[in-house]
Amino acid sequence: MKYRTLGKTGLDVSVIGIGTWQFGGEWGIQFTQDEVDAILDKGQELGINLIDTAECYGDHLSESFIGNYIGRRKREDWVIATKFGHHFHERFTRTDVFNAADVLKQLDASLKALNTDYVDLYQFHSGPDQVFDNDDLWTMLDKQVQAGKVRHLGTSIGSNDNLHQTEQSTKVNSQVIQVVYNRLDRKPEERVFPSCEKQNLGVLARVPLASGYLSGKYKPGAVFDNTDVRHRHDPENTRRKLEEVEEIRRNEVPQGVDMAQWALAWCLKNPIVSAVIPGCKNPAQVESNAAAAQLL
Template identity: 35%
Template sequence: MKTRHLGKNGFEVSEIGLGTWQIGADWGKQFSTDKALDILNTAVQNGITFFDTADVYGNGQSESFIGEFLKQTNKDIKVATKFGRGGDVYPASYTKDAMRKAIEHSLDHLGVNALDLLQLHCIPTAEMQKGDVFNWLRDFKREGLIKTFGASVESIEEGLLCLEQEGIQSLQVIFNIFRQKLVNELLPQAEAKEVGIIVRLPLASGLLAGKFTKTTTFEKEDHRNYNKDGNAFNVGETFAGLPFEKGVELADVLKPLVPEGMTMVQLALRWILDHKAVSTIIPGASSPNQAQANVLASELPPLSKELHATLAEIYKSNVHEFIRGVY
């Protein structure tokens, strides 16, 4: 597993990390402690040193699983969590006291004295424009409750706004072969400002694994069911904003382009890693085998310039017009 730095003077992270939304049971499947720990342990055994979670994933369950794992390992694992989507604050009840309480709960769940990275969790643009939340983050960093801070954002506009904030360590963004708009503006500016980039939804909620058909169904509690049209939160968080059936069609277009000896998942992850502004990718895993398979992309050679050009043209000509939601 290769590593990169998360922003200027930031800590080292594995190129492939682990997103833990799924083990919080928010994808329609419950996870026992043993199964969650098995996934986390497999990830670490295969070189992953960075976990991403949030206080609302399973109402703290994801953080608690990670905290239990941290008790059992002597590996140096960096954990990023998030604040801002809880029912007590979202969408317009943000206070410094509420942020402090959320930090204290996350510290308790994770069993640590300070959070490695606290990210604003897709909070409304208007709240970020006020600037108070960033002042609170700086204050808590000075207090030693958090080591670094960043923001998970939904749009280029929000990302650029955050890049103007003093002390911001990282941005978490949706970025994949089906969602390439960030390439020309946000990524270059983040790189110039030495702000780390954490990529979520690298497989577009599984579309880029190439295994779905138009008749594939999902559990009632899975966001790929209840949020497929943006009925619960930003539609971009599900299938990268594409209508499911169109996403399946577009994934089929990509299948013949997968290089020999590479899986479609590896193609999708390698494509992201080929953008040097990216610090780490956080695909989720519903099984130890998935966690193990994801890490292989770090060892693969870069994709050819010709393949990059082809994928860029497919996005421009076939994909972009179908993406819905804030982008």
């Protein structure tokens, strides 16, 4: 495993992290604690120390799986990033809630679920600019940093071209930007990444495998059934993506190199990217993801 410093936070994170949206059930898979334990144990064995989650991955469900695991391991071995701003109701149904009082309740609920006294990174989660520009919110969050409940603040931007929230990071003491970035979606290179570099912000690349399209598993013409989250994607977009992936496979991926590993390493070859946070459904996928670090 290789490690990079997460911008001005000073945290050293594994370049491959573990994204945990899937633990909330929206991948169409219901995880057990034993399955989560096996995934996180494999990650630790391979040198991964970064876990990214959110309060709305299930109703604190993903956090609870992680907290149960952490309670039986060493907390200091992990950099735990979570997020705020939504109440989960049911699969794919959330309500935005970004007012300061409610976010404080969300933080306390996240700490309880995660079985910890502090989170390493607490991220504003894909909210609009009008709720981001709320001094009361950031003042409250700064107080939580001073109290030791949060080590660092970050922003997970909903649009991968949200320059406003990126540019305001230093002002609100947000030290990390999380953004969709992958070989099919390079938009952050234009404006977001230069701003991150200028401010020395850490960058977490989410959806680095483009929702699995860059995994190498799917050929043009693939059809996803209604148990698969990709069933919700626009069919024409899916067709175009699969055709582009086939071209990338032919023209860019070296012979004999696993495409998913290549795609993760592709993100990390941009020096502004601190870490990628792919999801995974079993220890074998964790192992495959971790192997991407060898391609750097």
